[in-house]
């Protein structure tokens with residue numbers, strides 16, 4: 079492992095937390111780490127990327143509203159064609175990260191390993207870890223064909239850490255014409271109003287499931303989250319039911335959270351759910367069913383009715399402040 | 400408008416999954432059903448097709464043993480016909496090989512719009528639809544929450560970290576939908592009866608001009624090394640609420656110094 083690329087995504091406050099996690103992972107595996115970024119502000123994030131271990135950042139440039147999948151993959155493929163040869167490319171398991179990975183996979187004719195939660199080097203080749211059956215088992219896998227290997231890595235698999243490096247050297251890497259593949263355009267962006275910390279960064283996550291009984295009861299989950307300075311989360315069942323937006327979903331198909339404290343109300347704890355939250359330091363679960371699987375991972379389990387315990391808890395916390 | 404929906408037929412997710420010890424691949428023996436995640440794509444396709452005159456929905460699936468039971472479910476919902484790729488040489492295909500096979504089958508249908516689930520229930524690699532789009536030379540919009548079309552362009556509300564984006568895209572294009580975006584209809588009795596006589600074209604690799612050596616386990620370029628049990632997280636204290644449940648939680652939060 080000599081050289082690893084990391085797809086660097088930028089949010090409102092610079093590189094996303096997952097980007098920094100991937101840089102830390104790459105640094106632990108190879109001496110040379112480089113980032114690929116797009117957007118109008120790449121030069122302004124070169125400092126942070128460098129601090130986290132990237133010696134260079136390839137700048138695809140402003141995409142003028144195009145979705146990044148096709149142009150960014152094309153730019154990366156062009157670099158490889160020009161003779162830049164990373165041994166591995168790490169992608170964030172994010173909306174855009176998966177798009178770029180899928181398209182690059184076709185461009186380079188290399189398969190993709192997704193849902194990666196761990197990486198190590200065994201006998202010179204990169205070995206991946208994937209949780210299966212809700213994280214009850216871990217599969218180790220690797221590529222057997224010619225590199226570069228393409229990996230899509232889940233959030234919170236690695237801890238971000240600054241390495242104190244100098245700013246990354248910015249190298250222009252334009253996409254060129256991608257024809258019809260690049261024709262999808264963002265015409266307007268909408269930010270859902272969010273007060274309090276983000277779900278995947280919050281120290282406390284308060285989650286609700288179908289046991290809440292109705293969409294209205296979710297307000298109690300939000301209220302408790304507010305009182306604990308945390309973020310409200312949700313099970314897929316109530317996202318599918320339309321009670322809360324998808325951005326609240328925790329689990330295999332939602333966000334991975336690793337808070338100090340996770341509190342789950344009326345959530346059964348299906349395997350696909352557990353994979354998204356069992357990394358929490360402490361877990362409190364309230365469920366009326368003594369046999370609910372979530373109790374098997376809870377530090378404190380309360381067998382009871384959410385409609386009694388939740389309002390009582392909110393009341394108790396309110397009277398303290 | 401011709402809409403193609405990718406439909407995966409998978410082992411019943413209600414039955415516990417297992418890895419075959421000899422090959423370390425997912426055990427796919429037993430009856431297959433339509434992946435629940437795909438019912439949203441089928442419903443979305445039917446709704447969009449009904450809004451544009453002269454539209455039709457075709458299903459495309461790759462499955463072992465000429466399996467059609469999952470496809471019949473989607474046909475019963477209202478799709479017009481289906482293409483099924485089934486070939487012994489496909490066993491053990493990785494997602495990129497699967498994408499090549501599906502893209503070749505989809506190309507034959509000459510679609511204006513291709514709809515797929517964001518990820519499958521059993522494999523959830525989540526890259527296949529975009530690989531198909533790249534192979535077909537089409538744009539793609541993933542994680543669609545809401546979709547509308549006039550038959551020449553699509554407008555999509557696409558999920559983002561912060562909220563959603565309004566995305567516009569000319570057709571032909573590939574769109575992936577997440578679960579819950581529409582309410583999948585239940586097949587009516589009439590639909591179920593009609594589905595029995597709807598056409599399913601069964602194709603092999605030779606029909607698609609794909610070399611058997613490039614797909615399946617022969618063409619796979621990734622391997623599973625081993626499967627290990629994950630570190631178990633032990634359970635803690637479990638109490639039954641006797642009216643003191645909230646107080647027990649308060650005490651626990653104090654102990655954690657969260658409050």
Ligand SMILES: Cc1cc2nc3c(=O)[nH]c(=O)nc-3n(C[C@H](O)[C@H](O)[C@H](O)COP(=O)(O)OP(=O)(O)OC[C@H]3O[C@@H](n4cnc5c(N)ncnc54)[C@H](O)[C@@H]3O)c2cc1C
Pocket residue numbers: 286287288289290291312313314315316327328329330331332333343344345346347348349350351354364365366367370382383384385412519520521523
């Ligand atoms: C491919 C795939 C991906 C998935 N991804 C995710 C994911 O990302 N996130 C996710 O959450 N799920 C995911 N799921 C779904 C998951 O399998 C479960 O269906 C879902 O998590 C169940 O949500 P739930 O716990 O809210 O509902 P249920 O399973 O219906 O559980 C409700 C619980 O509430 C309890 N309850 C009911 N009434 C009360 C009451 N009054 N007081 C206290 N307790 C009560 C019940 O005992 C029960 O345990 C996925 C599934 C698949 C197949």
